[in-house]
Amino acid sequence: MNIDRINAAHARISGAIRRTPLLSAPLLDEIAGRRVLVKPECLQLTGSFKFRGGMSAVSALPQELRARGVIAFSSGNHAQGVALAARRFGVPAVIIMPSDAPQMKIANTRAYGAEVVLYDRGREDRDELGARLSSERGLILIRPFDEPEVIAGQGTCGLEIAEQAAELGIAEAEVLVCCGGGGLTSGIALALEAKAPGLRARPVEPEGYDDTARSLRSGTRERNRSEAGGLCDAILTPSPGQLTFPIMNRLCGPGLVVSEDDALRAMALTFAHLKLVAEPGGAVALAAALFHGTELAGDTVICTISGGNVDPQVFARALERGPG
Template sequence: MTDIKMIEAAADRLAGHARRTPLLSSPFLDEIAGRRVLIKPECLQHTGSFKFRGAWSAVSALAPEVRARGVIAFSSGNHAQGVAYAARLHGISAVIIMPSDAPKMKIDNTRALGAEVVLYDREHEDRDAIGATLAQDRGLTLIKPFDEPQVIAGQGTTGLEIAAQAAEAGVSRADVLVCCGGGGLTSGIALALEARAPGLRARPVEPEGFDDAARSLASGRIERNATQSGSICDAIVTPQPGEITFPIMHRLCGPGLSVRDDEALRAMALAFARLKIVIEPGGAVALAAALFRPDAVEGDAVIAVASGGNVDAGLFRQALETHAG
């Protein structure tokens, strides 16, 4: 199981390959939130999201003879691109299973990185079953998007950076809001904070109607979403928290939060106007919660992870036009 030693080892393997993203701030955002807001822009990471960290961690941890046979992954886009790029840098093949309704840019980018893309219907087909069959038939190693110890370890390197950067910024106690799908990033950050910054508390943030992590934390057991489509936050719409990630979140995380799609769009527009960064809807929900759910957040400061920036131009234009100014 993932622990701080695995996260530190992943950080060593990622050194020189992943970007150390900064903590950003804006007085305009502080005013909206009513407290100090620090943003971790993983949208600036390779392939436009934190997913490169976990992908590189998992691929680089494979035995050379296993890695040489290639890898397979399933993803709505960000994990897809992370695995495709990590595989390309290692000189191996990658097959990526993607939902047919994933943003076109994510599908195109994944193919452009050299991966073979297999599309499926997320409402009627089981991506886990498709992935398991292809992995067995072709001798590929399946790199799961969140329920994989080495992937969690790689995502946890984000938490190591947050711990160090928060200390540099003079923040020792704060909620760390994390965009949450299956929980790989949230659980990895939570483990890193437990070891390096126990005054910082990870909290998952999800779209309204797809708040399986929040409901699972509240009930103490894994809860499933009723549907797999209907939100613009495609990057974090998953069936349920992972079997590996949920126990970590249940032990370490604070209560979950949820925001509306229009609030994610507004956060995207504000991030562009005030921080000059591009965030996709699923990558904006943590910032949206920091800005628009002030009463649900504790402390004089809040840290929000902007987990990805892979948004189609039309949707980004909608965010800017709808929430201009």
């Protein structure tokens, strides 16, 4: 993985993805006690940054392989990203999703034209299921984060952050990234290393699923006890990726950990002051910026809202909870 691969992905997909803005709101700055700039990937096609990686990976396949169709594992956002990318190229997509994934994500994945295969996280092995389907149908597997072209696609978000920060005259800042397996975090970190070395990526995770933060402290890949049951479904993974962790270990600052309540509060504030919808996992970086300021350095922080695909009842819960 290097900046050349990210630049190549950008050249392939720039006409297909949205260049999301950097947004600000004075009242968010007041809460945080510093300038807060928000990169709203909830405005990206499919409602999350995952379309960048899905489009990058599908577009990078040789035509004869792509024509066979693709298969992916996902709780929802990678599913939608790969499904829409496959639809753009007119190829089949099979997406293996946990049966407890948010209903909106399952419905949207089907709406993009993918065949959705549901499995029980507690009883079935998704890797075994995927291997069988891939072998039977000749499908090409696109992993959600431990895939070079997926990381490269997510890195295009980092290219945009570097450009937008430069346009605003920002040479130094911490860039908080919602982190599951580390595809977005590592891609952004690589892009910033090359294009904006004064900006440093820092992963943000929910309590109980802080494998990346623990891994960065220990220097080895740690595992979570569970990858199910948490509110922040979009970023619940067993451990950092084999490809992503060495990049994060080399380039990222210490990980940040927020509570689910912090995420709900950040969702409410996102809606109140930016007029945006964020899902719980997509709001953890902003939650860290707003409520964990003592763990940050500098007078400016940039944070991603990585996705906005939230079921109505969860969003209602956030609004009822309020900013607190």
